[in-house]
Amino acid sequence: QVQLVESGGGLVQAGGSLRLSCAASGRSFATYGMGWFRQAPGKEREFVATINWNGGSTSYADSVKGRFTISRDSAKNTMYLQMNMLKPEDTAVYYCATAKDYGLARRIYQYSYWGQGTQVTVSS
Numbered sequence: 285q286v287q288l289v290e291s292g293g294g295l296v297q298a299g300g301s302l303r304l305s306c307a308a309s310g311r312s313f314a315t316y317g318m319g320w321f322r323q324a325p326g327k328e329r330e331f332v333a334t335i336n337w338n339g340g341s342t343s344y345a346d347s348v349k350g351r352f353t354i355s356r357d358s359a360k361n362t363m364y365l366q367m368n369m370l371k372p373e374d375t376a377v378y379y380c381a382t383a384k385d386y387g388l389a390r391r392i393y394q395y396s397y398w399g400q401g402t403q404v405t406v407s408s
Contacts, residue, residue: 286310286397290380293402296370300406304365306380306399314358317383319395320365322376322404329379329392333365337386348374370406377401 292304304320319334333344333354342354353366363380381395389395 286382288380288382288397288399290378290399290402293378293404295405295407298371298406298408300370301366301368302370302404304367304378304380304402304404306363306365308361308363308382308397312358312361313382314361315386317385317387317389318356318363319381319383319389320354320363320378321381321392322374322378323401324376327376331390331392332378334383334388334390335363336388341388343388343390367404370404372406372408375404375406377403 287309289307315337317336320332321329322332323329331345335342335354339356351369356363379401380399382397383389383394384396
């Protein structure tokens with residue numbers, strides 16, 4: 285059974301940092317792209333960042349570019365999101381997901397498996 289588990293969320297002041305982790309189990313995702321999405325209360329789920337199968341390519345939403353860094357450790361079947369210079373508008377539930385193929389993926393329909401999410405709250 286495939287399972288994605290996010291961790292590392294929490295409450296942080298504006299300007300602070302958090303590092304999210306996404307641990308995959310049940311199969312290897314070493315040959316698949318992966319990504320992070322987030323959903324704030326009353327809003328649709330939105331793309332945050334994506335990474336290709338070998339970590340050689342990444343893409344970010346404009347709102348997080350320069351502040352967030354996505355990475356992966358395929359040997360550990362784990363993906364990360366380093367979030368720096370956090371803003372109150374970054375407050376959301378953050379979800380990790382595995383793509384349907386090896387490349388970058390910015391759309392929800394391009395993903396096959398999803399985690400349950402981890403809450404990130406940034407206070408002003």
